[in-house]
Amino acid sequence: MSRGLHRLPLEKPIYEIEDRISALESAPLGAQQQEELRRLKREVVEVQKRIFGSLDPWQTVEVARHPDRPKTSDYLSLLFDEFVELHGDKSFGDDPAMLTGFAKLDRHKVLVIGHQKGKTLTERQACHFGCAHPEGYRKAMGKMRLAAKFGLPVICLIDTPGAYPGVGAEERGQAQVIAESMFLMATLPVPVVCTVIGEGGSGGALGIGVGDRVAILEHAYYSVISPEGCAGILWKSADHKAEAARALRMRSHDLKSFGVVDAVIEEPPGGAHRDPRQTASRLKNYLVRTLRELVAQPPAALVAGRYEKFRRMGKFLEPGAATA
Amino acid sequence: MERRRTSSPSVAASAADSGAAAVRLGEAGELPGTNPVNMAHVESPPETPAPRAKRGVPEGLWQKCEGCQGTIYRKDAEEILNVCPQCGFHWYVSAAQRIVQLCDEGTFEEWDANLRPTDPLGFRDKKPYAERLVAEQKRTGLSDAALTGTGMIRARRVACGVTDSSFIMGSMGSVVGERLTRLVERATAERLPLIIISASGGGARMHEGILSLMQMAKVSAALARYSQAGGLFISVLTNPTMGGVAASFASLGDLCFAEPRALIGFAGPRTIKATIRVELPKGFQTSEFLLEHGFIDRIVARKDLKSEIARAIDYCGG
Ligand SMILES: [Zn+2]
Numbered sequence: 352m353s354r355g356l357h358r359l360p361l362e363k364p365i366y367e368i369e370d371r372i373s374a375l376e377s378a379p380l381g382a383q384q385q386e387e388l389r390r391l392k393r394e395v396v397e398v399q400k401r402i403f404g405s406l407d408p409w410q411t412v413e414v415a416r417h418p419d420r421p422k423t424s425d426y427l428s429l430l431f432d433e434f435v436e437l438h439g440d441k442s443f444g445d446d447p448a449m450l451t452g453f454a455k456l457d458r459h460k461v462l463v464i465g466h467q468k469g470k471t472l473t474e475r476q477a478c479h480f481g482c483a484h485p486e487g488y489r490k491a492m493g494k495m496r497l498a499a500k501f502g503l504p505v506i507c508l509i510d511t512p513g514a515y516p517g518v519g520a521e522e523r524g525q526a527q528v529i530a531e532s533m534f535l536m537a538t539l540p541v542p543v544v545c546t547v548i549g550e551g552g553s554g555g556a557l558g559i560g561v562g563d564r565v566a567i568l569e570h571a572y573y574s575v576i577s578p579e580g581c582a583g584i585l586w587k588s589a590d591h592k593a594e595a596a597r598a599l600r601m602r603s604h605d606l607k608s609f610g611v612v613d614a615v616i617e618e619p620p621g622g623a624h625r626d627p628r629q630t631a632s633r634l635k636n637y638l639v640r641t642l643r644e645l646v647a648q649p650p651a652a653l654v655a656g657r658y659e660k661f662r663r664m665g666k667f668l669e670p671g672a673a674t675a
Numbered sequence: 676m677e678r679r680r681t682s683s684p685s686v687a688a689s690a691a692d693s694g695a696a697a698v699r700l701g702e703a704g705e706l707p708g709t710n711p712v713n714m715a716h717v718e719s720p721p722e723t724p725a726p727r728a729k730r731g732v733p734e735g736l737w738q739k740c741e742g743c744q745g746t747i748y749r750k751d752a753e754e755i756l757n758v759c760p761q762c763g764f765h766w767y768v769s770a771a772q773r774i775v776q777l778c779d780e781g782t783f784e785e786w787d788a789n790l791r792p793t794d795p796l797g798f799r800d801k802k803p804y805a806e807r808l809v810a811e812q813k814r815t816g817l818s819d820a821a822l823t824g825t826g827m828i829r830a831r832r833v834a835c836g837v838t839d840s841s842f843i844m845g846s847m848g849s850v851v852g853e854r855l856t857r858l859v860e861r862a863t864a865e866r867l868p869l870i871i872i873s874a875s876g877g878g879a880r881m882h883e884g885i886l887s888l889m890q891m892a893k894v895s896a897a898l899a900r901y902s903q904a905g906g907l908f909i910s911v912l913t914n915p916t917m918g919g920v921a922a923s924f925a926s927l928g929d930l931c932f933a934e935p936r937a938l939i940g941f942a943g944p945r946t947i948k949a950t951i952r953v954e955l956p957k958g959f960q961t962s963e964f965l966l967e968h969g970f971i972d973r974i975v976a977r978k979d980l981k982s983e984i985a986r987a988i989d990y991c992g993g
Binding site: 576611 | 789790791792793795796798799800801848849850852853856879880881883884885886887888889890891892893895896897898899900902903918919921922923924925926927939940941942943946947950951953955956959960964968969970
């Protein structure tokens with residue numbers, strides 16, 4: 352059970368019970384207190400289920416951004432038996448906001464690519480809070496080409512507010528690299544499985560998001576624009592972020608209904624940050640099962656299937672067409 | 676609307692004879708993106724539709740130039756393809772006018788004109804998206820922000836797509852994505868050179884949410900296949916090309932041309948300023964800036980665009 356320093360207001364009822372549990376546990380217990388402890392432990396799960404079972408869209412965004420939420424670096428140790436980091440884009444630098452390397456998942460050797468947000472303030476600043484620069488996407492592309500050459504499946508973990516907006520990022524081709532990365536991913540002759548683990552922020556997310564399968568954790572989000580950005584543009588004020596979050600239909604089950612994600616991976620009752628181990632175990636199950644299915648397919652079938660998957664996306668009317 | 680539904684020559688004809696009425700002040704320029712990192716950056720069009728002039732009645736004889744702030748006699752600019760006669764700033768041109776400027780007379784045949792946008796999210800901000808669409812269609816005469824088809828450029832047959840920055844800032848939703856994808860697929864099947872002219876300040880259209888974002892992947896995947904089949908894609912970036920359009924098809928040309936002084940970039944300049952809190956360098960995110968940093972093959976003035984494209988096609992064996 353997490354004793355995180357970061358407490359979202361929506362979690363207050365949970366923390367109140369958790370605090371009572373810790374208080375009880377810190378002293379020797381009589382029979383009556385043991386009974387009380389058991390009752391509180393049952394109650395806290397009920398409260399977690401109630402709160403996390405009915406998050407509104409904005410609360411989902413808050414949970415997806417929760418500082419204690421497991422990050423790519425956590426999953427690297429929780430999902431894989433080994434991780435061998437590979438640095439650098441062979442062109443400009445080594446962006447810490449994009450982690451890449453070899454890893455072992457179950458019996459598969461894979462290549463992992465993930466946004467990295469960092470844990471401490473120093474790390475988070477170094478990673479620009481998970482906003483990658485062009486060199487990050489170039490690094491990802493370089494490692495994807497390596498994976499393609501040597502037949503390694505690619506696992507992408509998406510967790511970014513978006514690609515970094517800055518002078519250097521523009522000078523080094525932020526738009527260019529995101530476009531190129533999608534272009535490359537569309538034809539990779541190896542299995543590609545992407546999972547949104549926290550924030551799926553726009554093009555920065557999609558830049559490593561063109562997979563044979565795309566999954567999302569239950570309380571993660573994936574959106575064309577952040578709710579604040581959308582509110583600023585359409586409502587002329589970021590104060591309307593909650594309305595924008597609702598309007599954008601950016602939550603896991605909405606995305607599933609639009610056919611944008613293939614699977615929603617359920618989180619533990621109090622959210623991924625309350626039980627990273629269990630979250631990782633569910634994600635691992637999904638990845639292993641999916642990989643087993645994909646590695647059986649010939650490369651041409653994978654590429655054709657991936658094309659068809661994205662080809663179907665979008666909704667429009669076509670009056671007069673034989674198949675609308 | 677009506678004229679879009681019919682195919683080929685009508686587009687060219689309507690564009691030509693709507694003349695001055697079709698010319699509107701470019702709405703490009705500064706974008707109030709408040710969020711750092713999004714594919715959609717731009718102010719939606721004004722709530723009140725701009726007055727649409729009746730045929731033959733000019734909207735105004737004079738127009739303020741975005742480039743030099745001068746007040747320009749509109750007819751003088753029109754004579755040189757909507758370029759400011761004083762400073763050479765390239766003004767807005769509609770998708771239909773682009774086709775007229777680019778294709779040999781009467782050769783353009785529109786494809787997929789019957790596609791219509793819908794409202795998959797039930798999106799509403801201050802105004803429902805469904806209503807916004809109707810208002811935009813009425814105001815611009817377009818069904819959505821892209822026009823695609825085939826035509827001849829100096830007697831070379833090409834597949835050709837144009838986005839129009841006046842329709843919800845030229846943003847890409849499902850119809851724009853689908854029209855462009857079909858264009859690319861057909862160019863692949865028919866082995867045609869492909870030209871796409873972007874004028875999309877709005878990036879991916881937020882009113883269609885995640886589905887707009889996915890159009891970036893869809894069109895890019897089609898371009899990857901086209902490229903593997905050996906097709907030549909010339910991307911022409913015009914003012915403005917931002918966000919999800921810049922970060923997808925517009926940057927994927929075998930050749931990338933840009934009109935002079937166009938605003939081209941990933942994040943909106945105001946967004947960047949708000950994030951890094953420093954003054955942006957002079958000429959930041961212009962065509963010239965992109966050329967200097969290595970992302971543009973050539974800056975091509977509008978008057979030379981047609982001949983430059985024809986020449987590039989010849990070099991690449993088209
Ligand atoms: Zn001027």
